Amino acid sequence: MAHRHNDPDHDHGHQHGHDHGALSPVEARVRALESILVQKGYVEPAALDALVERYETRVGPHLGAQVVARAWVDPAYRARLLADATPAIAELGIGGRGGEHMVVVENTPDAHNLVVCTLCSCYPWPVLGLPPVWYKAPPYRARAVIDPRGVLAEFGVRLPETTRITVWDSTAELRYMVLPMRPAGTEAFDERRLAGLVTRDAMIGTGLPGVPA
Numbered sequence: 689m690a691h692r693h694n695d696p697d698h699d700h701g702h703q704h705g706h707d708h709g710a711l712s713p714v715e716a717r718v719r720a721l722e723s724i725l726v727q728k729g730y731v732e733p734a735a736l737d738a739l740v741e742r743y744e745t746r747v748g749p750h751l752g753a754q755v756v757a758r759a760w761v762d763p764a765y766r767a768r769l770l771a772d773a774t775p776a777i778a779e780l781g782i783g784g785r786g787g788e789h790m791v792v793v794e795n796t797p798d799a800h801n802l803v804v805c806t807l808c809s810c811y812p813w814p815v816l817g818l819p820p821v822w823y824k825a826p827p828y829r830a831r832a833v834i835d836p837r838g839v840l841a842e843f844g845v846r847l848p849e850t851t852r853i854t855v856w857d858s859t860a861e862l863r864y865m866v867l868p869m870r871p872a873g874t875e876a877f878d879e880r881r882l883a884g885l886v887t888r889d890a891m892i893g894t895g896l897p898g899v900p901a
C-alpha cells in the first residue's frame with residue numbers, strides 16, 4: 689500500500705520528531721489555527737494553554753470510573769445517575785464542556801450498551817477525557833451501528849447471544865456513558881478499589897470492567 693503523506697492521523701514522529709522543530713501535518717494545522725484565533729482576538733493564549741493542560745493531565749477516564757464506582761456502592765446514587773446523569777455526575781464535582789447533557793445507560797445481564805458518534809466524534813469529555821483514535825475513525829463509527837456484535841468481538845468482548853445490544857449515538861447536545869455491571873467477586877471492595885477496575889472502554893461499551901485478581 690502506498691504511503692499516505694496527507695493522512696493527518698498518521699504518525700510521522702520518527703521522521704520529524706527531532707528535526708529542529710519541524711511539525712507534523714496535524715501539529716502544523718493546529719498551530720496555524722491557534723495563531724489565527726489568537727490574532728483575531730478570539731482566544732487568549734494563556735486560556736488555550738490552560739485548556740490543553742486540563743485535558744492532558746487532569747481530565748480522564750479516572751473521573752468516569754469514580755462515577756461508576758459510586759453507583760455500584762450506593763443504590764440511591766445509581767438511581768439518580770440513571771434518572772438524570774448530569775446533576776448526579778456534578779455531585780462528585782465532575783462536569784464541564786461536552787458534559788452539559790449526559791445520559792448514563794446501564795448494562796445488565798440481558799442488555800449491553802455501546803456508545804458511538806456516527807456523525808463525527810462527540811464524546812463525554814468531562815468523564816472520559818479525550819477520545820481514543822479509533823472512536824473518531826470511520827470504521828468504528830460505521831460498523832458500531834451495522835454490526836455491534838462483530839465490533840465487540842474485535843475488542844475481545846463476547847456476549848451471550850441472548851444479550852441485547854443497544855447502540856447509542858452521541859451528539860454535540862447529548863452524550864452517553866455506559867454504567868457497566870459490577871464484576872463478581874468484588875463484594876468486599878471499597879469504592880476506590882472498584883474504580884480501579886473501571887476502564888475507559890467499559891464506559892464506552894467496547895470493554896468490560898477488569899476482573900479482580
Ligand code: FE
Pocket residue numbers: 805806807808809810811858859860
Ligand atoms: Fe460527534
